Amino acid sequence: MKRKKRLRWHSQAVRDLELGHDFLHQHNTEAARRFASSILDATERLRTYPELGPVARDLRPEGRYRHWVCGRHRLIYRIDGEIVWILRVWDTRRDPADLAVGQE
Known part of the structure; x- marks a missing residue:
């Protein structure tokens, strides 16, 4: 079985989800x-x-x-070694020009 990476949520992704x-x-x-x-x-x-x-x-x-x-939402994430950072939970109905990604 493949080893799972750790998952971390950027504060903006938590806000998006909430x-x-x-x-x-x-x-x-x-x-x-x-x-x-x-x-x-x-x-x-x-x-x-x-x-x-995909990239x-x-x-x-x-x-x-x-x-x-994921449905109408786009999960933006990055892989940092053994950690997968969830950076945004972006509603795809919003203007993509407004999408900013955090650096946590």
């Missing part, structure tokens, strides 16, 4: 639960197979970041 969950929860608690569950399931997959997501060529510096699409 905002998405809270917004959905106001309208549909089951949708909020499914949203959070799908994101957490995807991050677990990335712990085992971090190269699963995010639209983010600079090119080659540093990867991404994985």
Whole structure:
């Protein structure tokens, strides 16, 4: 069995997840639960197979970041040795020009 990497969340990714969950929860608690569950399931997959997501060529510096699409959200992450950093949980309906990635 492949060894899992450690998972770390950038503070902005945590905020993204909380905002998405809270917004959905106001309208549909089951949708909020499914949203959070799908994101957490995807991050677990990335712990085992971090190269699963392609390189995010639209983010600079090119080659540093990867991404994985999960429903309407894009997980932005990077691999740092034995750690997978989750940097953003980006709603793809937002303007991509507003996407900033933290350096934690």
